[in-house]
Amino acid sequence: MQAGSGNNSSGFTLIEILVVLILVGLLAALAVFTMGGNSQQRELQNEVRELYLLMQTASDQAVLNNQELGLLLEENGYRFVAFQSDTGDWKASGERIFRAREFPDWLVATEFIESDAPRLASAEDKLRPDVVFFSSGETTPFELEFTVGSQTDYTQVLVSDGVSPIEWRRPGDEGADW
Numbered sequence: 001m002q003a004g005s006g007n008n009s010s011g012f013t014l015i016e017i018l019v020v021l022i023l024v025g026l027l028a029a030l031a032v033f034t035m036g037g038n039s040q041q042r043e044l045q046n047e048v049r050e051l052y053l054l055m056q057t058a059s060d061q062a063v064l065n066n067q068e069l070g071l072l073l074e075e076n077g078y079r080f081v082a083f084q085s086d087t088g089d090w091k092a093s094g095e096r097i098f099r100a101r102e103f104p105d106w107l108v109a110t111e112f113i114e115s116d117a118p119r120l121a122s123a124e125d126k127l128r129p130d131v132v133f134f135s136s137g138e139t140t141p142f143e144l145e146f147t148v149g150s151q152t153d154y155t156q157v158l159v160s161d162g163v164s165p166i167e168w169r170r171p172g173d174e175g176a177d178w
Contacts, residue, residue: 070129077102
């Protein structure tokens with residue numbers, strides 16, 4: 001050992017630790033800000049995904065159970081109904097997966113549905129679904145557009161010609177002819 005050498009301790013100074021903490025904080029804030037800006041677009045995609053999967057499930061269930069199911073679009077949401085062949089009426093589907101759901105306040109849904117397409121009107125015509133999933137595997141031709149408020153630059157679309165499977169068109173889809 002040398003007697004004149006100073007105390008050479010290795011470690012970080014308080015200033016170095018503070019600089020690293022500030023940089024980590026800034027990066028975390030930037031990440032939260034970047035991800036938070038598209039939260040409504042992500043939530044819109046989640047809402048449309050849920051409806052898309054439910055519509056596919058309803059179409060499959062109609063074929064498997066040999067029973068017509070319908071989608072009733074309401075002002076602030078949607079629900080599924082089942083055709084009761086013995087009474088000729090549409091009733092709420094008893095399955096929990098097809099319970100009524102509401103859209104967020106900011107979500108705008110626009111429907112384009114063929115008015116002359118068959119829908120199995122109920123005896124009193126009180127309840128008439130907008131889209132029918134027939135036990136033959138066909139559906140009522142439809143196009144549903146979903147946007148965040150009036151922002152039409154980010155539109156999600158569910159569409160079917162009645163014979164083809166339901167198609168989900170997202171912004172940026174390649175080869176989209178819409």
